[in-house]
Amino acid sequence: xxxxxxxxxxxxxxxxxxxxxxxxxxxxASASSSGFGYSTLERQRQRLPVFKYRTAILYLVExxxxxxxVGETGSxxxxxxxxxxxxxxxxxxxxxxACTQPRRLAVQSVSARVAEEMGVKLGExxxxxxxxxxxxxxxxxxxxxxxxxxLLREMMDDxxxxxxxxxxxxxxxxxxxxxxxxxxxxxxxxxxxxxLRLIISSATIEARSMSNFFHDRKxxxxxxxxxxxxxxxxxxxxxxxxxxxxxIYYLEEPCSSYLxxxxxxxxxxxxxxxVGDILVFLTGQDDIDAAVQLINENAQDHRSHSSxxxxxxxxxxxxxxxxxxxxxxxxxxxxxxxxxxxxxxxSLTLDGVVYVVDSGFSKQRFYNPITDIENLVVAPxxxxxxxxxxxxxxxxxPGKCFRLYTEEYFMKEMSAEAIPEMQRSxxxxxxxxxxxxxxxxxxxxxxPASPPPESMVxxxxxxxxxxxxxxxxxxxxxxxFQVAEIPLDPMISKMILSANTYECTEEIIIIxxxxxxxxxxxxxxxxxxxxxxxxxxFAAAEGDHVTYLNVYKGFIQSGKSSQWCYKNYINYxxxxxxxxxxxxxxxxxxxxxxxxxxxxxxxxxxxxxxxAGFFANSCHLEAYSQNGMYKTxxxxxxxxxxxxxxxxxxxxxxxIYHSLVSTDKHYMRNVMAIDPDWLIEAAPHFYxxxxxxxxxxx
DNA sequence: GAGCACTGC
Numbered sequence: 195x196x197x198x199x200x201x202x203x204x205x206x207x208x209x210x211x212x213x214x215x216x217x218x219x220x221x222x223a224s225a226s227s228s229g230f231g232y233s234t235l236e237r238q239r240q241r242l243p244v245f246k247y248r249t250a251i252l253y254l255v256e257x258x259x260x261x262x263x264v265g266e267t268g269s270x271x272x273x274x275x276x277x278x279x280x281x282x283x284x285x286x287x288x289x290x291x292a293c294t295q296p297r298r299l300a301v302q303s304v305s306a307r308v309a310e311e312m313g314v315k316l317g318e319x320x321x322x323x324x325x326x327x328x329x330x331x332x333x334x335x336x337x338x339x340x341x342x343x344x345l346l347r348e349m350m351d352d353x354x355x356x357x358x359x360x361x362x363x364x365x366x367x368x369x370x371x372x373x374x375x376x377x378x379x380x381x382x383x384x385x386x387x388x389x390l391r392l393i394i395s396s397a398t399i400e401a402r403s404m405s406n407f408f409h410d411r412k413x414x415x416x417x418x419x420x421x422x423x424x425x426x427x428x429x430x431x432x433x434x435x436x437x438x439x440x441x442i443y444y445l446e447e448p449c450s451s452y453l454x455x456x457x458x459x460x461x462x463x464x465x466x467x468x469v470g471d472i473l474v475f476l477t478g479q480d481d482i483d484a485a486v487q488l489i490n491e492n493a494q495d496h497r498s499h500s501s502x503x504x505x506x507x508x509x510x511x512x513x514x515x516x517x518x519x520x521x522x523x524x525x526x527x528x529x530x531x532x533x534x535x536x537x538x539x540x541s542l543t544l545d546g547v548v549y550v551v552d553s554g555f556s557k558q559r560f561y562n563p564i565t566d567i568e569n570l571v572v573a574p575x576x577x578x579x580x581x582x583x584x585x586x587x588x589x590x591x592p593g594k595c596f597r598l599y600t601e602e603y604f605m606k607e608m609s610a611e612a613i614p615e616m617q618r619s620x621x622x623x624x625x626x627x628x629x630x631x632x633x634x635x636x637x638x639x640x641x642p643a644s645p646p647p648e649s650m651v652x653x654x655x656x657x658x659x660x661x662x663x664x665x666x667x668x669x670x671x672x673x674x675f676q677v678a679e680i681p682l683d684p685m686i687s688k689m690i691l692s693a694n695t696y697e698c699t700e701e702i703i704i705i706x707x708x709x710x711x712x713x714x715x716x717x718x719x720x721x722x723x724x725x726x727x728x729x730x731x732f733a734a735a736e737g738d739h740v741t742y743l744n745v746y747k748g749f750i751q752s753g754k755s756s757q758w759c760y761k762n763y764i765n766y767x768x769x770x771x772x773x774x775x776x777x778x779x780x781x782x783x784x785x786x787x788x789x790x791x792x793x794x795x796x797x798x799x800x801x802x803x804x805x806a807g808f809f810a811n812s813c814h815l816e817a818y819s820q821n822g823m824y825k826t827x828x829x830x831x832x833x834x835x836x837x838x839x840x841x842x843x844x845x846x847x848x849x850i851y852h853s854l855v856s857t858d859k860h861y862m863r864n865v866m867a868i869d870p871d872w873l874i875e876a877a878p879h880f881y882x883x884x885x886x887x888x889x890x891x892x
Numbered sequence: 893g894a895g896c897a898c899t900g901c
Contacts, residue, residue, distance in 0.1 A: 297898095297900080298899090325900075343899090343900045368899090372899090372900065477897070478897065479897095510896090510897080537897080537898065556897060556898095558897070615898095615899090836895085837893045837894045838895075842893075843893085863896090
């Protein structure tokens with residue numbers, strides 16, 4: 195191993211943050227059990243005391259700061275903060291302490307842990323809210339966990355979040371769209387509610403930029419004379435990770451194929467290193483399946499070396515039962531090797547991992563506002579991501595991380611932080627959310643990271659064409675407000691509202707629910723023929739949307755049977771979610787005063803409703819095209835019907851699609867045949883080039 | 893006849 199590997203000089207867990215402005219407290223995991231603790235090393239370096247965690251948090255919340263940035267690296271300590279705050283009386287008088295997480299699963303598990311530590315029943319003093327699940331007791335719940343998306347939704351009814359005395363945002367370094375919107379809004383709320391305390395928990399590496407974002411210099415100067423005013427300089431608290439040390443190894447020379455390098459490294463670890471499971475980070479399903487096969491083949495070739503390996507793939511497309519194999523205890527005498535996408539970086543935690551192999555790449559979404567196309571490309575990860583991956587090796591005991599790139603590459607080429615999701619996504623959903631919260635000057639909104647202006651303008655343009663915004667870029671009434679309230683992509687929401695006019699809401703909310711899923715089919719490699727046959731049983735001449743209606747009917751007629759799903763290559767969990775979303779939409783429509791109506795067999799009605807939402811995604815089959823090439827009406831972009839569509843090789847003259855998948859070609863997914871006259875009917879303004887100058891009002 | 897990193901309301 196020494197031939198290829200060079201030990202790294204970087205520590206995976208960065209410890210302290212330099213701060214020339216003062217006001218920074220450091221907390222050491224080794225601080226004594228009560229009162230103030232001091233860490234000699236840190237004190238010498240920083241000339242600052244080190245407080246005990248609890249004392250530091252309370253000192254800051256009570257006396258000093260309106261905003262506290264907790265810089266930590268997987269310490270797991272943030273579950274204690276809400277408990278400290280409750281003890282200190284921040285949840286008294288009907289006030290609630292809110293704690294957000296970016297993921298539903300994290301909300302459930304963290305709230306359960308806190309309830310257990312406090313010895314209370316979940317849903318009483320400690321509760322949680324995620325979509326479709328409200329486990330809180332109004333008047334009783336003092337600490338409430340929720341996804342940041344749910345908190346944003348709550349702001350539509352209560353823009354200043356008046357119920358909450360403290361809001362803690364966890365995992366802020368992940369920089370998801372909803373976290374970034376939330377942070378921007380919280381900064382605004384703080385000006386109106388100086389008593390609101392914010393605690394932002396972030397990986398150490400991002401703490402400095404978070405602090406800069408919340409440091410409102412203008413306001414601070416104005417308040418300088420007033421000693422009693424809350425301090426607007428955010429305090430940074432650095433918490434040392436509780437994880438074990440992870441030794442980092444780099445390649446001495448760059449490799450030409452990370453796939454082959456990963457396979458070689460796994461075999462080498464198995465050969466030379468003591469017991470402990472291996473976690474390998476690759477980019478996607480193709481790579482992962484190939485790596486699993488290569489390792490297994492090698493195991494057969496060299497029985498003495500590679501036997502005893504249990505190689506398992508892990509990605510979100512796998513069925514639930516296949517994913518669960520990862521968590522089964524490793525049989526005696528075996529070494530588990532999990533080959534995974536980024537899902538193991540944040541969403542799933544594996545116990546027993548001692549070795550991590552990091553390819554240095556992941557699939558990332560990029561959005562081109564000019565063509566309005568989102569692309570999924572393999573791209574280098576950030577230093578922050580590399581550290582997070584390495585940290586996965588140190589959960590049970592000291593571990594090792596093998597990076598399939600050189601140290602020089604890590605130091606000089608890798609960017610420190612990932613590009614925030616905001617800057618590489620389509621923003622229609624975010625723009626309408628801000629509009630509905632009364633943020634009129636979207637381009638001037640104070641984001642933690644500003645999105646490209648082109649993406650903003652594109653989003654405003656789309657919303658205008660949908661009739662959601664008027665010419666002054668204000669939400670239209672009632673359409674704009676209703677679209678904002680429906681928790682789906684605005685084009686889908688517009689389709690639902692139009693279904694009221696075309697009297698087919700019953701059908702459309704089912705289609706809307708299915709379109710909100712990744713896919714309702716199970717991935718069926720190796721049984722392609724059977725899979726295609728199963729699909730044909732539901733296929734409709736109109737296209738994929740009506741096909742989904744047939745699947746849903748079948749599912750309901752089967753009594754929502756998982757067996758039926760299995761037989762028909764349908765994802766049971768996805769169908770259950772479709773049922774939930776359909777239910778949520780039906781309640782929403784009732785609130786809008788719309789009743790559910792069925793168009794029965796008249797599919798023309800529902801196709802017109804679909805066009806009313808998706809007219810911008812219309813395409814025409816190229817005349818004389820031998821290979822089924824279409825061109826989009828908007829940008830004359832060459833596109834093709836995806837082979838998974840029921841309209842593949844049928845090639846109707848005019849179609850609309852729900853989304854594009856871009857690989858070597860642009861493929862349309864979820865395709866429906868239309869009559870071009872419907873386009874003019876749905877969006878005369880869009881197709882007759884009478885649009886006003888959209889950039890003017892912004 | 894080809895392919896879907898990962899969340900969320």
